[in-house]
Amino acid sequence: MRFVLLVEYDGTCFSGFQKQKRGERTVQGVLETAAAEVFGVPVSVSASGRTDAGVHARGQVCQLDGETSIPAVKLRECFNRLLPPDCKVLSSAEAPAGFDCTRAVKRKTYVYSAYYAPCEMPLLSRYAARLRERPSADKMREAARLLCGEHDFKAFSSVGSSAKTSVRTVYAVEIAERKQDGYTMYEISVTGNGFLYNMVRILAGEIFAVGCGKSTQFIGKAFETGERSLIAKTASAEGLTLAQVDYGFPLFGIPEEK
Amino acid sequence: MRFVLLVEYDGTCFSGFQKQKRGERTVQGVLETAAAEVFGVPVSVSASGRTDAGVHARGQVCQLDGETSIPAVKLRECFNRLLPPDCKVLSSAEAPAGFDCTRAVKRKTYVYSAYYAPCEMPLLSRYAARLRERPSADKMREAARLLCGEHDFKAFSSVGSSAKTSVRTVYAVEIAERKQDGYTMYEISVTGNGFLYNMVRILAGEIFAVGCGKSTQFIGKAFETGERSLIAKTASAEGLTLAQVDYGFPLFGIPEEK
Numbered sequence: 001m002r003f004v005l006l007v008e009y010d011g012t013c014f015s016g017f018q019k020q021k022r023g024e025r026t027v028q029g030v031l032e033t034a035a036a037e038v039f040g041v042p043v044s045v046s047a048s049g050r051t052d053a054g055v056h057a058r059g060q061v062c063q064l065d066g067e068t069s070i071p072a073v074k075l076r077e078c079f080n081r082l083l084p085p086d087c088k089v090l091s092s093a094e095a096p097a098g099f100d101c102t103r104a105v106k107r108k109t110y111v112y113s114a115y116y117a118p119c120e121m122p123l124l125s126r127y128a129a130r131l132r133e134r135p136s137a138d139k140m141r142e143a144a145r146l147l148c149g150e151h152d153f154k155a156f157s158s159v160g161s162s163a164k165t166s167v168r169t170v171y172a173v174e175i176a177e178r179k180q181d182g183y184t185m186y187e188i189s190v191t192g193n194g195f196l197y198n199m200v201r202i203l204a205g206e207i208f209a210v211g212c213g214k215s216t217q218f219i220g221k222a223f224e225t226g227e228r229s230l231i232a233k234t235a236s237a238e239g240l241t242l243a244q245v246d247y248g249f250p251l252f253g254i255p256e257e258k
Numbered sequence: 259m260r261f262v263l264l265v266e267y268d269g270t271c272f273s274g275f276q277k278q279k280r281g282e283r284t285v286q287g288v289l290e291t292a293a294a295e296v297f298g299v300p301v302s303v304s305a306s307g308r309t310d311a312g313v314h315a316r317g318q319v320c321q322l323d324g325e326t327s328i329p330a331v332k333l334r335e336c337f338n339r340l341l342p343p344d345c346k347v348l349s350s351a352e353a354p355a356g357f358d359c360t361r362a363v364k365r366k367t368y369v370y371s372a373y374y375a376p377c378e379m380p381l382l383s384r385y386a387a388r389l390r391e392r393p394s395a396d397k398m399r400e401a402a403r404l405l406c407g408e409h410d411f412k413a414f415s416s417v418g419s420s421a422k423t424s425v426r427t428v429y430a431v432e433i434a435e436r437k438q439d440g441y442t443m444y445e446i447s448v449t450g451n452g453f454l455y456n457m458v459r460i461l462a463g464e465i466f467a468v469g470c471g472k473s474t475q476f477i478g479k480a481f482e483t484g485e486r487s488l489i490a491k492t493a494s495a496e497g498l499t500l501a502q503v504d505y506g507f508p509l510f511g512i513p514e515e516k
Contacts, residue, residue, distance in 0.1 A: 056383055071283060076377060086380045090440060119334060122268045122344045123316055123499075126384070213447045241381075 002095035003072055005079070005252050007031070007047075009059040009087040012126060012238065016053040017060070027051070027087055031062060034082040038075065039066040048101050048108070048245040052198070054237030056127065057204035059090075060243040061251065063101040091252040095156045099247075107171060107246040112204035113239050117183035128185065130134035135186065137177040137209025143210035144173035144188070146219045148204060155225035156203055157196030158234065166226070169193045171201070186211075189243070198234050260353035261330055264287070264304075265318040267345040271382060272474035272495065275313040275318070285309070285345055288380070289320060292340040295332065297324040306366070306503040310456070312495030314385065317502040319509065321359040345395050349510040357505075364434075365429065365504040367449045370462035371497050375441035386443065393444065393469025395435040401468035402431035402446070402475045405461060411490050413480035414461055415454035424484070427451045438469050444469075447501070456492050462516070463490035 007027070015024035019032070027192055035043035035085035048061040070078060083089065095101075113128035115121065120130055149169055154166035170192040178185045188204050209232040210216055223228040265285070279291070286303055293301035306319040321433035328336060333350035341347065352360075371386035373379065380386055405428055412424035428450040436443045446462050467490040470476055480488040 008380050056381060073296075080377055083379065085383060088378050088380050090377060090379070099508055118347060119314075120343065120346050121348070122266050123314060123347050123385070125343060126268070127381070203301070 001076060002063055002065050003098070004074070004093050004095045004098065005031075005045075005062045005064070006091040006102060006252055007087065008058045009060065009061050010126075010195060011051060011054050013086055014053065016055070017047055018093040022092040026195055027057075027060075030084055033207070035064055035066070035096070035161040037082055038070070038078045039064075039068055041066070041166075041224075046102060046243050048105050049195075049242075051240075052237055055240045055242065056238075060242055061092055061101045061245045062098070062248075063075065063095060063151055067258060074174045077145050083113050084249060086167040093252050095251075096249075101245075103192065104247050105245055106129045106194055106248045107191055108195065108242065109189060109246070110195070111241050111243045112188040112200060112235060113185065113241070114204070114208065114235070115183045115185045118137065121183060124183065124185070126238065127241070129207060129236045131186070131212075133212045135208050137175055137186070137211070138143040139209040139213075140186070140188070140207050142216055143207045143219065144175055146216055147173050149206070151223045153196055153223075155222035155228050156199050156206070157228075157229050158198040159228070163196055168199070170203075173207070175207070201235045201237070201240055202231060204239070205235040207237065208232070259324050259325060260321055260349050261302075261333060261356065262353045262357070263289075263320045263322070263333070263347045264349040264510055265320050265345065266316045266348050267314060267318065268384075269309060269312050269314040271344055272311065274313070275305055275308040281313070283424055285315075287320075288342055288345050289322075289337075293322055293324070293336050295340055296336045297326055298323070304360060306363050307453075309498075309499075309500055310495055313498045313500065314496075315335065315500040318500055319505075321353060321357075321360045327511070336427040351374045351510050352508045354507075359503075362505050363452065364506045365449055365451055365502075366453065366491075366500065367447060368453070368458040369499050370446040370448070370458060370493060371443065371499070372462070372466065372493070373443045379441060382418060382441065384496065385499070387494045389444070389466060389470075391470045392442065392467050395433055395444070395469070396469075398433045398444070398446070398469035400474055401465045401477065402433055404474055405431050405465070409481045410484060411457055411481075412470075413485035413486050414457050414464070415486075415497045416456040416460070416492065417486070421454055424454055426453065426457070428461075431465070433465070450510050459493045459495070459498055460489060462497070463493040466490070474509055 017027045031045040070092040079089040116131040150169040172191045174189040176187040218230045275285045289303040330352040334347045338349040374389040408427040429438040430449045432447040476488045
Protein backbone atom coordinates (compact mmCIF):
# COMPACT_ATOMS: atom_id res chain seq x y z
CA MET A 1 0.00 0.00 0.00
CA ARG A 2 1.29 3.48 -0.85
CA PHE A 3 1.00 6.36 1.59
CA VAL A 4 1.57 10.08 1.07
CA LEU A 5 2.80 12.52 3.71
CA LEU A 6 2.59 16.31 3.74
CA VAL A 7 5.85 17.36 5.39
CA GLU A 8 7.06 20.65 6.89
CA TYR A 9 10.70 21.18 7.76
CA ASP A 10 13.11 23.87 8.84
CA GLY A 11 16.03 23.23 6.49
CA THR A 12 18.64 25.04 8.61
CA CYS A 13 20.08 21.94 10.24
CA PHE A 14 19.60 19.53 7.32
CA SER A 15 22.06 18.77 4.51
CA GLY A 16 19.09 18.87 2.12
CA PHE A 17 16.34 16.35 1.49
CA GLN A 18 18.31 13.54 -0.08
CA LYS A 19 20.24 10.98 1.94
CA GLN A 20 24.00 11.49 1.77
CA LYS A 21 26.63 8.83 1.72
CA ARG A 22 28.68 10.45 4.44
CA GLY A 23 25.93 10.10 6.99
CA GLU A 24 25.00 13.78 7.16
CA ARG A 25 21.62 14.69 8.64
CA THR A 26 18.97 14.80 5.89
CA VAL A 27 15.19 15.06 5.75
CA GLN A 28 14.96 11.71 3.95
CA GLY A 29 17.15 10.20 6.63
CA VAL A 30 14.98 11.28 9.58
CA LEU A 31 11.79 10.28 7.72
CA GLU A 32 13.18 6.82 6.89
CA THR A 33 14.34 6.31 10.47
CA ALA A 34 10.82 7.09 11.70
CA ALA A 35 9.23 4.98 8.93
CA ALA A 36 11.33 1.94 9.84
CA GLU A 37 10.04 2.17 13.40
CA VAL A 38 6.40 2.69 12.36
CA PHE A 39 6.40 -0.16 9.80
CA GLY A 40 8.85 -2.48 11.55
CA VAL A 41 10.90 -2.92 8.38
CA PRO A 42 13.19 -0.64 6.36
CA VAL A 43 11.09 1.72 4.20
CA SER A 44 12.21 4.10 1.43
CA VAL A 45 10.75 7.60 1.49
CA SER A 46 10.80 9.71 -1.67
CA ALA A 47 9.62 13.28 -2.30
CA SER A 48 8.06 15.44 -4.99
CA GLY A 49 11.58 16.73 -5.50
CA ARG A 50 14.77 17.23 -3.53
CA THR A 51 15.46 20.42 -1.70
CA ASP A 52 19.01 21.67 -1.16
CA ALA A 53 20.84 22.11 2.12
CA GLY A 54 19.29 24.96 4.10
CA VAL A 55 16.08 25.15 2.05
CA HIS A 56 12.81 24.94 4.00
CA ALA A 57 9.48 23.34 3.13
CA ARG A 58 6.00 23.87 4.43
CA GLY A 59 4.30 21.66 1.85
CA GLN A 60 6.71 18.95 0.71
CA VAL A 61 4.90 15.80 -0.48
CA CYS A 62 6.54 12.47 0.28
CA GLN A 63 5.53 8.88 -0.34
CA LEU A 64 6.37 5.44 0.97
CA ASP A 65 5.17 1.88 0.42
CA GLY A 66 4.39 -0.44 3.32
CA GLU A 67 1.85 -2.64 5.00
CA THR A 68 0.29 -1.62 8.30
CA SER A 69 -2.97 -1.91 10.20
CA ILE A 70 -2.68 1.74 11.26
CA PRO A 71 -5.29 3.88 9.42
CA ALA A 72 -3.57 6.21 6.92
CA VAL A 73 -4.74 9.42 8.66
CA LYS A 74 -3.23 8.18 11.94
CA LEU A 75 0.25 7.77 10.45
CA ARG A 76 0.82 11.49 11.00
CA GLU A 77 0.74 11.09 14.78
CA CYS A 78 2.86 7.93 14.69
CA PHE A 79 5.54 9.72 12.67
CA ASN A 80 5.42 12.91 14.73
CA ARG A 81 6.08 11.05 17.96
CA LEU A 82 9.33 9.84 16.40
CA LEU A 83 10.40 12.84 14.33
CA PRO A 84 12.64 15.69 15.56
CA PRO A 85 11.13 19.18 16.17
CA ASP A 86 12.44 20.56 12.86
CA CYS A 87 10.62 18.01 10.65
CA LYS A 88 6.96 17.07 11.11
CA VAL A 89 4.19 15.40 9.14
CA LEU A 90 1.21 17.78 8.74
CA SER A 91 -1.09 15.24 7.04
CA SER A 92 -1.03 11.60 5.97
CA ALA A 93 -3.26 9.73 3.53
CA GLU A 94 -3.45 6.69 1.29
CA ALA A 95 -2.18 7.46 -2.21
CA PRO A 96 -4.56 7.13 -5.15
CA ALA A 97 -4.00 4.03 -7.33
CA GLY A 98 -0.91 4.35 -9.53
CA PHE A 99 0.13 7.64 -7.92
CA ASP A 100 3.78 8.71 -7.92
CA CYS A 101 4.60 11.87 -5.97
CA THR A 102 7.55 12.80 -8.19
CA ARG A 103 6.14 12.10 -11.65
CA ALA A 104 2.57 13.29 -10.97
CA VAL A 105 3.56 16.88 -10.03
CA LYS A 106 1.56 19.46 -12.01
CA ARG A 107 2.84 22.66 -10.40
CA LYS A 108 5.09 23.70 -7.58
CA THR A 109 5.19 26.99 -5.71
CA TYR A 110 8.31 28.25 -4.01
CA VAL A 111 8.59 31.43 -1.96
CA TYR A 112 11.88 33.31 -1.73
CA SER A 113 12.07 35.78 1.19
CA ALA A 114 14.64 38.51 1.67
CA TYR A 115 14.79 41.64 3.81
CA TYR A 116 16.45 44.98 3.40
CA ALA A 117 17.74 46.49 6.64
CA PRO A 118 20.80 48.47 7.74
CA CYS A 119 22.13 45.38 9.56
CA GLU A 120 21.55 41.65 10.01
CA MET A 121 18.39 40.92 12.03
CA PRO A 122 18.57 37.76 14.16
CA LEU A 123 14.80 37.20 14.24
CA LEU A 124 14.55 37.30 10.43
CA SER A 125 17.75 35.69 9.24
CA ARG A 126 16.75 32.06 9.73
CA TYR A 127 14.05 32.22 7.02
CA ALA A 128 15.06 35.20 4.87
CA ALA A 129 18.21 36.39 3.12
CA ARG A 130 19.52 39.90 3.71
CA LEU A 131 19.69 42.42 0.87
CA ARG A 132 22.51 45.00 0.95
CA GLU A 133 20.65 47.43 -1.31
CA ARG A 134 17.01 48.44 -1.33
CA PRO A 135 15.34 47.04 -4.46
CA SER A 136 12.43 48.70 -6.24
CA ALA A 137 9.38 46.41 -6.11
CA ASP A 138 8.15 47.91 -9.39
CA LYS A 139 11.38 47.00 -11.17
CA MET A 140 11.24 43.54 -9.59
CA ARG A 141 7.76 43.15 -11.11
CA GLU A 142 9.15 44.08 -14.54
CA ALA A 143 11.65 41.24 -14.27
CA ALA A 144 8.91 38.94 -12.96
CA ARG A 145 6.76 39.58 -16.03
CA LEU A 146 9.62 38.71 -18.39
CA LEU A 147 10.32 35.45 -16.57
CA CYS A 148 6.76 34.11 -16.85
CA GLY A 149 5.85 31.74 -19.65
CA GLU A 150 7.50 28.81 -21.41
CA HIS A 151 11.22 29.40 -21.84
CA ASP A 152 14.50 27.57 -22.05
CA PHE A 153 15.79 28.24 -18.51
CA LYS A 154 19.26 26.77 -19.14
CA ALA A 155 20.93 30.05 -18.11
CA PHE A 156 18.94 29.92 -14.87
CA SER A 157 20.32 26.61 -13.64
CA SER A 158 23.54 25.56 -11.99
CA VAL A 159 25.93 23.26 -13.78
CA GLY A 160 25.21 19.74 -12.69
CA SER A 161 21.53 19.92 -13.58
CA SER A 162 20.73 16.43 -14.86
CA ALA A 163 17.40 17.29 -16.53
CA LYS A 164 16.92 16.16 -20.15
CA THR A 165 15.42 19.45 -21.27
CA SER A 166 15.80 22.88 -19.73
CA VAL A 167 12.47 24.13 -21.08
CA ARG A 168 10.05 24.90 -18.27
CA THR A 169 6.85 26.89 -17.87
CA VAL A 170 6.65 29.50 -15.15
CA TYR A 171 2.97 30.25 -14.54
CA ALA A 172 3.32 33.13 -12.12
CA VAL A 173 5.94 35.23 -10.36
CA GLU A 174 4.44 37.44 -7.65
CA ILE A 175 6.27 40.11 -5.71
CA ALA A 176 5.13 41.24 -2.26
CA GLU A 177 6.73 44.13 -0.37
CA ARG A 178 6.00 44.60 3.33
CA LYS A 179 7.41 47.65 5.13
CA GLN A 180 7.95 47.12 8.83
CA ASP A 181 9.58 49.12 11.58
CA GLY A 182 13.30 49.08 10.70
CA TYR A 183 13.24 46.77 7.67
CA THR A 184 11.39 45.87 4.50
CA MET A 185 10.50 42.26 3.65
CA TYR A 186 10.29 41.11 0.02
CA GLU A 187 8.65 37.85 -0.99
CA ILE A 188 8.90 36.35 -4.47
CA SER A 189 6.39 33.53 -5.11
CA VAL A 190 7.20 31.43 -8.16
CA THR A 191 4.81 28.83 -9.57
CA GLY A 192 5.91 26.55 -12.40
CA ASN A 193 5.51 23.10 -13.86
CA GLY A 194 9.00 22.19 -12.73
CA PHE A 195 12.32 23.77 -11.84
CA LEU A 196 15.92 23.06 -12.79
CA TYR A 197 18.70 22.72 -10.24
CA ASN A 198 18.93 26.00 -8.26
CA MET A 199 16.51 27.65 -10.70
CA VAL A 200 14.31 29.42 -8.13
CA ARG A 201 17.31 30.81 -6.27
CA ILE A 202 18.82 32.05 -9.55
CA LEU A 203 15.49 33.60 -10.62
CA ALA A 204 15.30 35.32 -7.23
CA GLY A 205 18.89 36.56 -7.55
CA GLU A 206 18.12 38.06 -10.97
CA ILE A 207 14.85 39.64 -9.82
CA PHE A 208 16.63 41.35 -6.91
CA ALA A 209 19.44 42.45 -9.26
CA VAL A 210 16.90 44.08 -11.59
CA GLY A 211 15.21 45.62 -8.54
CA CYS A 212 18.56 47.21 -7.67
CA GLY A 213 19.13 48.65 -11.15
CA LYS A 214 20.36 45.89 -13.51
CA SER A 215 18.85 46.14 -17.00
CA THR A 216 16.12 43.62 -17.83
CA GLN A 217 17.69 43.04 -21.27
CA PHE A 218 19.92 40.28 -19.91
CA ILE A 219 16.89 38.09 -19.27
CA GLY A 220 15.93 37.91 -22.96
CA LYS A 221 19.59 37.37 -23.94
CA ALA A 222 19.89 34.59 -21.37
CA PHE A 223 16.84 32.82 -22.81
CA GLU A 224 18.38 33.08 -26.29
CA THR A 225 21.91 32.03 -25.45
CA GLY A 226 21.55 29.85 -22.34
CA GLU A 227 24.55 31.75 -20.94
CA ARG A 228 24.62 31.40 -17.14
CA SER A 229 27.06 34.31 -16.73
CA LEU A 230 24.47 36.84 -17.98
CA ILE A 231 22.38 36.20 -14.89
CA ALA A 232 22.91 37.08 -11.23
CA LYS A 233 24.45 34.84 -8.59
CA THR A 234 22.36 32.13 -6.95
CA ALA A 235 20.53 33.66 -3.96
CA SER A 236 21.35 32.00 -0.64
CA ALA A 237 19.48 28.91 0.55
CA GLU A 238 17.96 30.18 3.82
CA GLY A 239 15.51 32.46 1.96
CA LEU A 240 13.89 29.62 0.01
CA THR A 241 10.80 27.66 1.09
CA LEU A 242 8.94 25.02 -0.93
CA ALA A 243 5.41 26.24 -0.27
CA GLN A 244 3.12 23.94 -2.25
CA VAL A 245 3.09 20.95 -4.56
CA ASP A 246 0.00 20.70 -6.74
CA TYR A 247 -1.17 17.47 -8.40
CA GLY A 248 -4.39 18.82 -9.90
CA PHE A 249 -6.50 17.20 -7.18
CA PRO A 250 -6.44 17.26 -3.36
CA LEU A 251 -4.17 14.53 -1.99
CA PHE A 252 -5.01 15.07 1.67
CA GLY A 253 -8.63 16.17 1.57
CA ILE A 254 -9.59 19.42 3.25
CA PRO A 255 -7.08 20.41 5.96
CA GLU A 256 -8.77 19.65 9.23
CA GLU A 257 -8.78 21.95 12.21
CA LYS A 258 -10.59 20.66 15.25
CA MET B 259 30.90 58.27 28.23
CA ARG B 260 27.70 56.23 28.28
CA PHE B 261 26.43 54.50 25.14
CA VAL B 262 23.08 52.85 24.45
CA LEU B 263 22.51 49.91 22.11
CA LEU B 264 19.26 48.68 20.58
CA VAL B 265 19.68 44.90 20.54
CA GLU B 266 17.79 42.11 18.77
CA TYR B 267 18.31 38.48 19.72
CA ASP B 268 16.91 35.03 19.08
CA GLY B 269 16.70 33.66 22.62
CA THR B 270 16.60 29.98 21.62
CA CYS B 271 20.28 29.28 22.24
CA PHE B 272 20.80 31.68 25.15
CA SER B 273 20.40 30.92 28.86
CA GLY B 274 18.68 34.29 29.20
CA PHE B 275 20.11 37.81 29.25
CA GLN B 276 22.00 37.74 32.51
CA LYS B 277 25.50 36.29 32.88
CA GLN B 278 25.51 32.96 34.69
CA LYS B 279 28.15 31.72 37.07
CA ARG B 280 28.43 28.35 35.37
CA GLY B 281 29.60 29.84 32.10
CA GLU B 282 26.39 29.26 30.15
CA ARG B 283 25.87 31.24 26.95
CA THR B 284 24.03 34.48 27.72
CA VAL B 285 23.19 37.67 25.82
CA GLN B 286 25.08 39.76 28.37
CA GLY B 287 28.03 37.43 27.94
CA VAL B 288 28.29 37.79 24.14
CA LEU B 289 27.74 41.58 24.37
CA GLU B 290 30.48 41.98 27.01
CA THR B 291 32.88 39.83 24.99
CA ALA B 292 32.31 42.08 21.96
CA ALA B 293 32.48 45.24 24.11
CA ALA B 294 35.84 44.21 25.59
CA GLU B 295 37.25 43.91 22.09
CA VAL B 296 35.76 47.21 20.86
CA PHE B 297 36.92 49.21 23.91
CA GLY B 298 40.10 47.31 24.65
CA VAL B 299 39.20 46.94 28.33
CA PRO B 300 36.56 44.89 30.21
CA VAL B 301 33.18 46.63 29.94
CA SER B 302 29.92 45.85 31.78
CA VAL B 303 26.76 45.79 29.68
CA SER B 304 23.37 46.16 31.37
CA ALA B 305 19.85 46.07 29.95
CA SER B 306 16.43 47.63 30.45
CA GLY B 307 15.60 44.35 32.15
CA ARG B 308 16.60 40.71 32.03
CA THR B 309 14.90 38.26 29.76
CA ASP B 310 14.63 34.58 30.67
CA ALA B 311 16.16 31.62 28.87
CA GLY B 312 14.50 31.15 25.48
CA VAL B 313 12.84 34.59 25.40
CA HIS B 314 13.53 36.71 22.30
CA ALA B 315 13.97 40.47 21.91
CA ARG B 316 13.64 42.75 18.95
CA GLY B 317 13.99 45.97 20.92
CA GLN B 318 16.08 45.36 24.03
CA VAL B 319 17.91 48.48 25.20
CA CYS B 320 21.38 48.03 26.68
CA GLN B 321 23.99 50.46 27.99
CA LEU B 322 27.69 50.51 28.67
CA ASP B 323 30.27 53.03 29.84
CA GLY B 324 33.58 53.45 28.04
CA GLU B 325 35.96 55.78 26.29
CA THR B 326 36.51 55.52 22.54
CA SER B 327 37.23 57.68 19.53
CA ILE B 328 34.68 55.70 17.49
CA PRO B 329 31.56 57.83 16.83
CA ALA B 330 28.57 56.46 18.76
CA VAL B 331 26.53 55.62 15.64
CA LYS B 332 29.45 53.56 14.30
CA LEU B 333 29.56 51.32 17.36
CA ARG B 334 26.76 49.24 15.82
CA GLU B 335 28.97 48.03 12.99
CA CYS B 336 31.93 47.42 15.30
CA PHE B 337 29.80 45.25 17.56
CA ASN B 338 28.10 43.41 14.71
CA ARG B 339 31.40 42.33 13.21
CA LEU B 340 32.13 40.58 16.51
CA LEU B 341 28.66 39.34 17.55
CA PRO B 342 27.18 35.92 16.66
CA PRO B 343 24.29 35.69 14.12
CA ASP B 344 21.65 35.31 16.85
CA CYS B 345 22.44 38.64 18.60
CA LYS B 346 22.95 41.92 16.75
CA VAL B 347 22.98 45.66 17.51
CA LEU B 348 20.31 47.45 15.44
CA SER B 349 21.29 50.98 16.55
CA SER B 350 23.85 52.67 18.75
CA ALA B 351 23.91 56.16 20.23
CA GLU B 352 25.33 58.29 23.00
CA ALA B 353 23.12 58.23 26.08
CA PRO B 354 21.59 61.50 27.31
CA ALA B 355 23.21 62.96 30.44
CA GLY B 356 22.29 61.03 33.58
CA PHE B 357 20.43 58.34 31.65
CA ASP B 358 20.08 54.83 33.07
CA CYS B 359 18.47 52.25 30.78
CA THR B 360 16.99 50.23 33.65
CA ARG B 361 15.66 52.99 35.89
CA ALA B 362 14.45 55.33 33.13
CA VAL B 363 12.01 52.82 31.57
CA LYS B 364 8.53 54.33 31.15
CA ARG B 365 6.81 51.45 29.36
CA LYS B 366 7.64 48.09 27.91
CA THR B 367 5.78 46.10 25.30
CA TYR B 368 6.03 42.33 25.06
CA VAL B 369 4.38 40.15 22.42
CA TYR B 370 3.37 36.58 23.20
CA SER B 371 2.75 34.41 20.10
CA ALA B 372 1.04 31.03 20.00
CA TYR B 373 -0.53 28.96 17.23
CA TYR B 374 -3.34 26.47 17.14
CA ALA B 375 -2.80 23.60 14.69
CA PRO B 376 -3.46 19.85 14.64
CA CYS B 377 0.27 19.18 15.03
CA GLU B 378 3.58 20.88 15.77
CA MET B 379 4.75 23.09 12.89
CA PRO B 380 8.55 23.30 12.50
CA LEU B 381 8.51 26.69 10.75
CA LEU B 382 6.47 28.30 13.56
CA SER B 383 7.70 26.59 16.72
CA ARG B 384 10.89 28.59 17.17
CA TYR B 385 9.01 31.84 17.87
CA ALA B 386 5.54 30.70 18.95
CA ALA B 387 4.10 28.23 21.45
CA ARG B 388 1.61 25.61 20.33
CA LEU B 389 -1.95 25.61 21.70
CA ARG B 390 -3.66 22.23 22.10
CA GLU B 391 -7.15 23.76 22.04
CA ARG B 392 -8.57 26.49 19.83
CA PRO B 393 -9.19 29.61 21.96
CA SER B 394 -11.92 32.15 21.28
CA ALA B 395 -10.35 35.53 20.49
CA ASP B 396 -13.47 37.26 21.88
CA LYS B 397 -13.11 35.51 25.22
CA MET B 398 -9.38 36.31 25.22
CA ARG B 399 -10.33 39.98 24.78
CA GLU B 400 -12.64 39.75 27.82
CA ALA B 401 -9.71 38.57 29.92
CA ALA B 402 -7.49 41.24 28.36
CA ARG B 403 -9.89 44.01 29.44
CA LEU B 404 -9.91 42.78 33.05
CA LEU B 405 -6.12 42.69 33.20
CA CYS B 406 -5.64 46.32 32.12
CA GLY B 407 -5.18 49.01 34.73
CA GLU B 408 -3.29 49.36 38.01
CA HIS B 409 -3.47 46.14 40.00
CA ASP B 410 -1.54 44.09 42.51
CA PHE B 411 -0.15 41.42 40.16
CA LYS B 412 1.31 39.24 42.95
CA ALA B 413 -0.75 36.22 41.77
CA PHE B 414 0.71 36.76 38.30
CA SER B 415 4.35 36.31 39.25
CA SER B 416 6.54 33.34 39.98
CA VAL B 417 7.94 32.83 43.44
CA GLY B 418 11.39 34.31 43.56
CA SER B 419 10.26 37.72 42.35
CA SER B 420 12.48 40.17 44.20
CA ALA B 421 10.42 43.30 43.50
CA LYS B 422 9.51 45.51 46.48
CA THR B 423 5.93 45.98 45.38
CA SER B 424 3.82 43.83 43.09
CA VAL B 425 1.58 46.73 42.01
CA ARG B 426 1.99 47.44 38.30
CA THR B 427 0.02 49.29 35.63
CA VAL B 428 -0.87 47.47 32.45
CA TYR B 429 -1.76 50.10 29.84
CA ALA B 430 -2.95 47.84 27.06
CA VAL B 431 -3.46 44.17 26.22
CA GLU B 432 -4.21 43.62 22.54
CA ILE B 433 -5.25 40.34 20.95
CA ALA B 434 -4.65 39.61 17.27
CA GLU B 435 -5.94 36.47 15.53
CA ARG B 436 -4.58 35.52 12.08
CA LYS B 437 -6.07 32.53 10.27
CA GLN B 438 -3.68 30.87 7.84
CA ASP B 439 -3.77 27.72 5.78
CA GLY B 440 -3.63 24.91 8.34
CA TYR B 441 -3.17 26.95 11.53
CA THR B 442 -4.28 30.05 13.41
CA MET B 443 -1.77 32.44 14.98
CA TYR B 444 -2.63 34.41 18.12
CA GLU B 445 -0.60 37.38 19.31
CA ILE B 446 -1.03 39.02 22.69
CA SER B 447 0.69 42.43 22.99
CA VAL B 448 1.06 43.66 26.56
CA THR B 449 2.22 47.18 27.42
CA GLY B 450 2.90 48.12 31.02
CA ASN B 451 5.05 50.31 33.24
CA GLY B 452 6.92 47.24 34.44
CA PHE B 453 6.51 43.50 34.86
CA LEU B 454 7.15 41.06 37.68
CA TYR B 455 9.12 37.84 37.22
CA ASN B 456 7.36 35.70 34.56
CA MET B 457 4.38 38.09 34.64
CA VAL B 458 3.84 38.34 30.86
CA ARG B 459 4.02 34.56 30.41
CA ILE B 460 1.54 34.06 33.27
CA LEU B 461 -0.81 36.74 31.86
CA ALA B 462 -0.60 34.99 28.47
CA GLY B 463 -1.31 31.60 30.06
CA GLU B 464 -4.40 32.98 31.80
CA ILE B 465 -5.66 34.76 28.66
CA PHE B 466 -5.39 31.53 26.64
CA ALA B 467 -7.09 29.61 29.48
CA VAL B 468 -10.03 32.05 29.43
CA GLY B 469 -10.06 31.78 25.63
CA CYS B 470 -10.47 28.02 26.05
CA GLY B 471 -13.37 28.30 28.50
CA LYS B 472 -12.02 29.17 31.98
CA SER B 473 -14.21 31.66 33.87
CA THR B 474 -12.87 35.23 34.09
CA GLN B 475 -13.87 35.40 37.76
CA PHE B 476 -10.50 33.99 38.85
CA ILE B 477 -8.76 37.14 37.64
CA GLY B 478 -10.61 39.41 40.11
CA LYS B 479 -10.09 36.88 42.92
CA ALA B 480 -6.39 36.67 42.10
CA PHE B 481 -6.05 40.47 42.33
CA GLU B 482 -7.78 40.38 45.76
CA THR B 483 -5.95 37.42 47.26
CA GLY B 484 -2.59 37.33 45.46
CA GLU B 485 -3.06 33.57 45.17
CA ARG B 486 -0.84 32.21 42.36
CA SER B 487 -2.77 28.92 42.21
CA LEU B 488 -5.94 30.67 40.93
CA ILE B 489 -4.14 31.52 37.71
CA ALA B 490 -2.99 29.36 34.78
CA LYS B 491 0.47 27.89 34.34
CA THR B 492 3.29 30.05 33.00
CA ALA B 493 3.23 29.93 29.18
CA SER B 494 6.42 28.59 27.61
CA ALA B 495 9.38 30.87 26.87
CA GLU B 496 9.71 30.48 23.09
CA GLY B 497 6.46 32.42 22.47
CA LEU B 498 7.69 35.58 24.22
CA THR B 499 9.45 38.52 22.56
CA LEU B 500 10.42 41.83 24.17
CA ALA B 501 9.18 44.14 21.43
CA GLN B 502 9.82 47.67 22.67
CA VAL B 503 11.21 49.67 25.56
CA ASP B 504 9.87 53.19 25.79
CA TYR B 505 11.62 56.01 27.69
CA GLY B 506 9.24 58.80 26.73
CA PHE B 507 11.69 60.18 24.15
CA PRO B 508 13.58 58.69 21.20
CA LEU B 509 16.93 57.26 22.30
CA PHE B 510 18.18 56.40 18.82
CA GLY B 511 16.65 59.13 16.69
CA ILE B 512 14.54 58.17 13.72
CA PRO B 513 15.36 54.64 12.53
CA GLU B 514 17.42 55.10 9.41
CA GLU B 515 16.93 53.17 6.22
CA LYS B 516 19.28 54.11 3.43
